[in-house]
Amino acid sequence: MTEENKGPGNGAGDWIHAWVEQQREQLRRAATPGAQSTDKANDKASGAEQPAADAMKDLGMRWLEASQSYLQAWSGAALAGEGATRQFTDLLARMPSLGLAREQTEIWRELTAAQAECQALEQELRAVWTRVQSDALGLVEKMIRERKSEPGINNYRELYDLWVECGEKVFAQVAHSESYAKLQAQVGNAAIKLRARQQAVIERGLKHFDLPTRSELNTVHKQMRELRERIATLEAQLADQLDNGRERGEG
Amino acid sequence: MSESIPGAAELQAATNEFMRRMTQGLAVLANVRDVTIGSVAKDAVFKEDKLTLYRYRPSEVVAPDLRVRTPLLICYALVNRPYMMDLQADRSLIRGLVQRGVDVYLIDWGYPDGADRYLGLEDYVLRYLPHCVDFVRRASGHEQINLLGVCQGGTMSLCYAALHPQRLKNLITMVTPVDFQTPDNLLTKWAKHVDVDALVATTGNVSGEMLNALFVSVMPFRLNSQKYVDLLDQLNEPNVDAAALENFLRMEKWIFDSPDQPGETFRQFLTLFVKENRLMQGTLRIGGRAVDLKQIAMPLLNIYALQDHLVPPAASKPMQQLVGSGDYSTHEFQGGHIGIYVSGTAQRQIPDKIAGWLRDRDSR
Numbered sequence: 001m002t003e004e005n006k007g008p009g010n011g012a013g014d015w016i017h018a019w020v021e022q023q024r025e026q027l028r029r030a031a032t033p034g035a036q037s038t039d040k041a042n043d044k045a046s047g048a049e050q051p052a053a054d055a056m057k058d059l060g061m062r063w064l065e066a067s068q069s070y071l072q073a074w075s076g077a078a079l080a081g082e083g084a085t086r087q088f089t090d091l092l093a094r095m096p097s098l099g100l101a102r103e104q105t106e107i108w109r110e111l112t113a114a115q116a117e118c119q120a121l122e123q124e125l126r127a128v129w130t131r132v133q134s135d136a137l138g139l140v141e142k143m144i145r146e147r148k149s150e151p152g153i154n155n156y157r158e159l160y161d162l163w164v165e166c167g168e169k170v171f172a173q174v175a176h177s178e179s180y181a182k183l184q185a186q187v188g189n190a191a192i193k194l195r196a197r198q199q200a201v202i203e204r205g206l207k208h209f210d211l212p213t214r215s216e217l218n219t220v221h222k223q224m225r226e227l228r229e230r231i232a233t234l235e236a237q238l239a240d241q242l243d244n245g246r247e248r249g250e251g
Numbered sequence: 252m253s254e255s256i257p258g259a260a261e262l263q264a265a266t267n268e269f270m271r272r273m274t275q276g277l278a279v280l281a282n283v284r285d286v287t288i289g290s291v292a293k294d295a296v297f298k299e300d301k302l303t304l305y306r307y308r309p310s311e312v313v314a315p316d317l318r319v320r321t322p323l324l325i326c327y328a329l330v331n332r333p334y335m336m337d338l339q340a341d342r343s344l345i346r347g348l349v350q351r352g353v354d355v356y357l358i359d360w361g362y363p364d365g366a367d368r369y370l371g372l373e374d375y376v377l378r379y380l381p382h383c384v385d386f387v388r389r390a391s392g393h394e395q396i397n398l399l400g401v402c403q404g405g406t407m408s409l410c411y412a413a414l415h416p417q418r419l420k421n422l423i424t425m426v427t428p429v430d431f432q433t434p435d436n437l438l439t440k441w442a443k444h445v446d447v448d449a450l451v452a453t454t455g456n457v458s459g460e461m462l463n464a465l466f467v468s469v470m471p472f473r474l475n476s477q478k479y480v481d482l483l484d485q486l487n488e489p490n491v492d493a494a495a496l497e498n499f500l501r502m503e504k505w506i507f508d509s510p511d512q513p514g515e516t517f518r519q520f521l522t523l524f525v526k527e528n529r530l531m532q533g534t535l536r537i538g539g540r541a542v543d544l545k546q547i548a549m550p551l552l553n554i555y556a557l558q559d560h561l562v563p564p565a566a567s568k569p570m571q572q573l574v575g576s577g578d579y580s581t582h583e584f585q586g587g588h589i590g591i592y593v594s595g596t597a598q599r600q601i602p603d604k605i606a607g608w609l610r611d612r613d614s615r
Contacts, residue, residue: 136472156269157484160477167472175437175469185444192446196453214455217365225369232378 107204111197118190125187128180132171139166276483279491286501290340291349293357297386301361304383306390307337310349318352319609321420322391325357326380326411328403329516330462332508333359335592336401338501342593347602353609356387358404360510368455368514372523373538375516376410384411384418395420397609402426402562402588406524409570410537413546421612422576423552423605426559426588428566429544429573431525435563437469439525447521451514459509469560502593531569544570550578552608554601559588580608 097105140163144153153159174180203213297304309318325345327333336357337345348355358380363370387396398419400408405427412422431439451457467474482499485491529535535542551574555567564583571579582604584591591597 156265157272157480159265160269160480164472164477168470171471176440178440181440182444184441185446189444189446189449192449192453196449199453218368218455221366222369224366 104204107197107200111194111201114190114194114197118187118194121183121187121190125183128174128183132174133167135170136163136167139170272487273480273483276486279486280483280496283496283500286497286504288334288339288501288504289337290343291337291346296356296390297383299379299382301363301367302379302383303359303361304386305357305359307345307349307355307357309354310352313350313352317610319354319397319606319613321393321395321397321609321613322354322356322387323348323397323399323609324383324387325355326383326398326400326404326408327358327360328401328405329360329363329375329512330403330459330509332505332510333357333401335505335589338505338593339498341598342498344592344597344601344605347598348606351602351606353606354391356383358383362510363456363513364511365455368451370513371515371538372407372410372519376407376414377538377540380407380411381415381418384415388418393420394418397421397423399423399425399605400427402428403520406530409530409544409547409574410535410542412549413542413544414537414540416546416548419549421550421552421609422547423554423608424567424570425554426556426562426567426591427553427570428524428562429570430528430531430566432528432531433563433565436566438465438561441465442521442525445521447518447526451518455514456511457514457517458511462512463507463509466561498593502589531573533573544573545575547574547576549576550580550612551576552580552582552605554582554584554591554604556584556586556588556591558586558590561588578612 093109097103097109140159143162143166147153153162199214203215206213292308293305294308295303296306325333325336327336337343340346345355345357360375360379384396384398388394395418398408398412398421400406400423402425405424406429408422408424409427409429412419433439454461482496486496523529523535527534530542530544533543551570553567553570555562555564557564568581571581582600584597584600586594586596591601
């Protein structure tokens with residue numbers, strides 16, 4: 001290798017250069033019909049025939065080997081620096097989507113974000129419900145203590161009813177609060193957002209197979225409704241005209 | 252549970268006994284047959300899209316001079332099914348009215364589907380409801396008819412009455428809200444931060460199942476758990492009341508047989524009525540037309556339930572100040588939103604009240 005064709009890096013980036021060369025070699029082999037390895041070329045030279053299927057299999061095996069070596073390299077890197085990889089992934093997630101797969105990447109990224117938001121809010125709401133149940137138990141204890149002089153709880157059913165009563169009492173206080181109303185609505189809104197993102201992904205798939213989507217049906221239904229409204233207006237106008245005509249003795 | 256914990260053995264025994272009763276109850280429940288709904292014969296007399304207008308066959312035993320001559324059209328809510336008005340022979344407002352000589356028509360809105368998602372309030376208040384009113388007017392030969400609106404159907408009836416007062420002789424509203432922002436209204440509080448535009452844009456129609464989940468979550472311990480424990484527990488009694496069990500199952504069917512709400516109607520209703528309280532503010536417009544409740548000058552009977560947790564009395568009472576009727580009456584019912592149709596007290600009070608009130612105004 002000469003200094004001129006050392007490529008990017010000029011010494012420090014030798015591995016990059018080697019990788020470039022490796023890719024070139026792979027591509028050259030793949031692009032050249034009848035291109036063979038030294039052994040195969042020797043076989044050919046010795047007159048041995050190789051069916052086309054074998055040649056393809058051979059090529060496939062080489063790609064597989066190459067990709068396995070890449071995977072090993074990547075997984076090794078990942079093991080070596082998991083934190084760094086996560087940082088890199090986070091960075092990728094925040095980068096604007098680019099290239100041919102830009103739109104695909106974008107809708108999947110939005111879906112993932114909506115899912116994460118929904119899960120976080122659901123967890124928050126579940127925490128409130130857990131607190132309601134915990135406070136309800138506290139109230140059950142308190143009410144039983146206060147009942148000391150009265151007849152106590154005699155069976156499981158009575159205890160259950162008291163628990164329900166306390167649960168409703170605690171929940172009513174929470175449910176009427178502004179913070180709960182807000183959180184519950186946030187969960188609902190996040191779930192709707194998630195559903196919208198899921199629909200976007202599905203609709204993209206449906207379009208790919210030229211299948212009708214809900215958005216297209218919506219357009220049709222909207223048009224139908226508008227047409228019906230116009231027909232009703234025309235019918236009403238026609239009826240008025242007929243009535244007026246009759247009144248004037250024209251009919 | 253460890254035996255060393257004080258009371259552990261007793262708790263185990265009590266739990267076992269409770270579970271035994273529940274299991275025994277389930278065994279009885281498994282042998283119950285399907286329930287039937289409805290008790291009064293009716294005929295479908297008009298159809299439009301998914302709407303069906305029924306006329307109940309008049310009772311032949313009512314003397315002609317006791318009949319209410321002006322027909323009564325019942326406008327039910329879009330939420331839930333209208334067969335609540337005639338659930339079974341001994342729980343039927345319609346049967347009670349028919350037996351008292353009232354000629355009853357009922358609007359069944361049907362089950363909206365995806366094709367109905369763009370139906371708006373104007374379709375219901377300015378198209379479907381007027382078509383039903385006009386049909387009854389033509390069929391009965393009466394220029395004016397009586398209209399009874401139930402819950403959300405009552406709110407729509409108020410809007411219709413304000414826009415077409417000349418077509419109505421009398422108006423009755425049952426458990427009908429006009430003020431959607433009273434302090435005790437939990438559903439309004441919950442709706443405040445909901446992005447209803449996004450909801451409808453994403454789901455199209457709003458599913459009945461989702462609304463049921465919302466209604467049940469108002470009292471989650473009672474409605475998700477206790478009422479079923481009550482049922483199973485009662486089934487352990489030596490003389491299980493088969494009729495009471497069937498009543499329970501019939502009610503369960505009604506509660507959860509919820510049509511989806513047409514998306515645009517739901518969006519408008521939640522925005523205009525619930526979030527912006529426009530009926531109360533006097534700023535409501537439907538299909539570009541201003542809804543002025545002062546135009547309601549016909550006699551009006553407003554019936555509400557004192558223990559109603561969905562439409563609290565405070566949400567209904569301000570109606571008197573909003574309408575222009577000089578003949579405004581109220582009837583307070585001791586019970587809840589559902590009890591007003593199905594309880595024993597309701598069977599004794601409500602049909603009598605309505606039929607009597609209509610009869611008094613029939614010849615005026």
